[in-house]
């Protein structure tokens with residue numbers, strides 16, 4: 001399982017679709033999924049999380065909903081795909097809970113880890129790519145995209161600055177599992193950096209895809 005994570009508006013969507021194409025172009029069986037969501041039941045929970053006003057849920061309720069969705073996603077999508085020898089690319093995973101609810105949201109990392117242990121136990125992705133971008137550029141990009149799934153964007157710039165720092169802090173704890181990618185580069189440069197990281201980690205010879213976004 002390869003996770004692409006980072007601040008809102010960092011380009012995870014495009015880059016995870018490109019990575020999927022790069023894997024499939026060389027005949028690797030792979031699926032693309034996302035959190036919150038990624039299975040029919042988890043997508044139902046996603047709707048509760050991403051719409052409405054920021055105060056609708058407090059950090060703890062948010063965390064519990066994220067983990068309810070995550071467990072459904074793992075059971076119904078991720079674990080069956082891995083058991084069938086497929087690559088799983090996920091647009092966000094547990095580090096979003098650590099960064100958003102744990103560190104930026106003031107629940108604290110320990111609380112997230114306790115819930116994580118109960119809901120997920122030992123399972124870990126093999127590689128996590130953190131797309132790093134200043135919160136001002138990221139929020140502008142997310143705003144330009146528009147849409148109604150903007151409950152998190154409405155939490156403001158200071159919150160998102162803490163989220164960015166949180167991802168960097170988490171990545172520094174385990175350099176073998178995490179790679180930080182500068183997402184202020186062009187899309188094609190980001191794709192190249194992602195492919196380099198994946199090739200290095202898994203001894204592959206993938207080529208970046210730069211079309212079909």
Ligand code: TYD
Pocket residue numbers: 007008009013035036050066091092093094095096097098100101142152153
């Ligand atoms: P996402 O669909 O990735 O939104 P975007 O495409 O705008 O980046 O995620 C929706 C929001 O949910 C996003 O603002 C981050 C937040 N989130 C958490 O707070 N905790 C989590 O565990 C996850 C997976 C997402």
